[in-house]
Structure formats: C-alpha cells, structure tokens
Amino acid sequence: MDKRTTSASNTGSYIARGASAELFDVGNAQVLKLFRDSVSDEMIAREIEASIHAETSGVPTAAAFARQDRHGRRGIVYPRLEGATVMDWVRRNPMRAGWAIDQMGAIHGAMHRARGGTLRPLKQVLATDIAYGPAPVPLQRAAIAYLETLPDWDALIHGDFHLGNIMMTPQGMKVIDWSKAAAGHPAADAVRSEMLMRFGIGPADWVTNLWRDWAAGRLRRGWLTASPDMVVRDIDAWRPVVALAWLRAREAGRTPAFMRYLDRALAQAGLPQLDR
Numbered sequence: 001m002d003k004r005t006t007s008a009s010n011t012g013s014y015i016a017r018g019a020s021a022e023l024f025d026v027g028n029a030q031v032l033k034l035f036r037d038s039v040s041d042e043m044i045a046r047e048i049e050a051s052i053h054a055e056t057s058g059v060p061t062a063a064a065f066a067r068q069d070r071h072g073r074r075g076i077v078y079p080r081l082e083g084a085t086v087m088d089w090v091r092r093n094p095m096r097a098g099w100a101i102d103q104m105g106a107i108h109g110a111m112h113r114a115r116g117g118t119l120r121p122l123k124q125v126l127a128t129d130i131a132y133g134p135a136p137v138p139l140q141r142a143a144i145a146y147l148e149t150l151p152d153w154d155a156l157i158h159g160d161f162h163l164g165n166i167m168m169t170p171q172g173m174k175v176i177d178w179s180k181a182a183a184g185h186p187a188a189d190a191v192r193s194e195m196l197m198r199f200g201i202g203p204a205d206w207v208t209n210l211w212r213d214w215a216a217g218r219l220r221r222g223w224l225t226a227s228p229d230m231v232v233r234d235i236d237a238w239r240p241v242v243a244l245a246w247l248r249a250r251e252a253g254r255t256p257a258f259m260r261y262l263d264r265a266l267a268q269a270g271l272p273q274l275d276r
C-alpha cells in the first residue's frame with residue numbers, strides 16, 4: 001500500500017476553497033492546500049518556489065513549508081494565516097474599500113522591488129499564451145514581435161494579484177497563491193491586476209461592474225504611487241500583450257467591455273484589430 005495514503009488518515013477541517021485547491025486546517029498553526037487534479041505538477045512546484053522566494057525577498061506572505069500529499073491528492077503545507085481575504089473583508093467593510101485597495105496597490109508596488117530570481121521569464125509566458133490563444137496568426141505574429149521590443153525587466157511578478165489572493169491578517173495584508181509567478185516587468189503585472197479587477201471571475205451585474213471599474217482605477221493609482229517613474233511610464237505599452245495573452249484562458253464575463261478594452265489597447269500600440 002502507498003505509504004503516503006496510510007500515513008495520511010487525517011485531512012483536517014475544511015477552511016476555504018479557491019479555483020485550484022481546497023484548504024484544510026491540519027493543526028500546529030498549519031494549513032494544507034490540496035490541489036485539484038487539473039493543476040499541473042509544474043504549477044505546484046512554482047507556487048512553492050515563488051512563495052519561499054517572495055518571503056526571503058521581504059514580501060509579506062506565508063512561505064510554503066513543504067510539499068505534502070494526502071489521500072492521493074497533491075498538496076502544500078503553509079503556515080495558517082488569521083483573517084479573511086480582502087474580498088471578504090471588503091464585503092463586510094464596504095465603506096473602507098478605498099483604503100484597503102490603496103494598501104493593496106502600495107504592497108503591489110513595493111513587491112515589484114524584489115527580483116524575480118530563477119522564476120520563468122514573463123515575456124516567454126505571454127508569448128506562449130498569445131501563440132496558443134484564439135487571435136488570428138497575423139495578429140499573434142505582430143503582437144509577439146511587439147512584445148520583443150518592450151523593455152526587459154526581472155522583477156518578481158505575482159501574475160494573479162486580486163482581492164481573493166490577498167489576506168487581511170492582524171499583522172497586515174499578506175499575498176498568497178504564487179502559482180502564476182514569473183520574472184518580468186512590473187507594469188505587466190499591474191495591467192493584469194487591472195484586468196482581473198474589471199473582467200475577472202465573479203459577479204458582473206451593472207452595479208458590481210461600476211464598482212469593479214472604480215476599484216481597478218484605484219488599485220492602479222496605488223501601484224503608480226508606490227512605483228518608480230521608469231516603470232510607471234510603460235503601463236500602456238504592456239496592456240495589448242497582457243490582454244491578448246489573457247484571451248487564451250479567460251472566462252466569458254463582461255465580454256463586450258473586455259473586447260472594447262482590448263481593441264483600444266491594440267489600436268494604441270499600432271497593432272491590428274482582432275477580427276470577429
């Protein structure tokens with residue numbers, strides 16, 4: 001019998017779930033994050049490496065202790081963080097949303113002072129996502145050639161910096177969920193957060209959409225304030241390639257608004273429009 005399965009009789013009590021995993025309290029102030037089968041081994045390994053690298057670089061986070069499997073499911077053990085995600089906190093404290101989002105933007109800007117180290121290069125990730133995405137080949141080629149002209153940079157990039165991946169703890173905000181981390185340009189990460197806020201998974205009724213657009217602007221301003229000018233001036237330049245890359249795996253929410261956003265970004269960069 002598999003040693004792993006016999007030694008792992010107790011999974012602990014359920015705490016929360018995200019898109020890729022479920023979290024269990026396993027005692028000793030630790031949690032076990034058990035992944036869905038669809039998550040690749042590479043993503044799990046990256047999440048461990050990046051969370052440790054982020055903590056070592058001074059980013060407020062919880063670094064992985066170890067890979068640990070239970071009942072045949074792959075997992076990672078983390079220190080347990082107290083508190084809720086910023087998403088849940090904002091729902092309970094709607095009048096303080098602006099303050100919380102400003103904090104998030106400041107943390108995002110400060111985080112980008114860390115180097116990406118040995119994490120995969122973001123330009124390569126974007127080029128692959130564009131090439132495997134739905135855009136017609138001439139647009140893909142033009143966008144990848146354009147991407148090559150953008151400045152090289154090796155900041156620590158989170159890749160999934162949204163309200164559900166930041167926790168509000170008694171020790172301040174902590175950034176979690178590093179499976180999409182990379183080394184690259186901070187402006188690309190800021191654009192991705194803007195898209196997650198405006199067009200990411202979650203409610204998309206018109207009132208929420210107004211809130212989303214407001215929150216995305218506020219998050220961007222927080223990031224801009226915390227970032228050096230030489231990084232900030234490139235935000236518009238990264239938008240078309242980050243948006244095209246996002247097309248590969250995006251959910252269908254707010255499609256017309258996202259398409260207008262993409263068209264505008266492509267036009268601004270002098271790239272062809274997406275035919276449809």
Ligand SMILES: Nc1ncnc2c1ncn2[C@@H]1O[C@H](COP(=O)(O)OP(=O)(O)O)[C@@H](O)[C@H]1O
Pocket residue numbers: 015016017018019020021022023031033062078079080081082084085164165176177
């Ligand atoms: N170290 C932790 N301590 C306590 N709760 C956590 C911790 N890490 C994650 N969580 C909770 O579990 C949820 C899912 O975790 P996350 O790492 O974001 O997984 P996913 O990759 O599925 O999004 C989070 O939104 C949060 O509520």
Ligand SMILES: [Mg+2]
Pocket residue numbers: 018019164165177
């Ligand atoms: Mg998450």
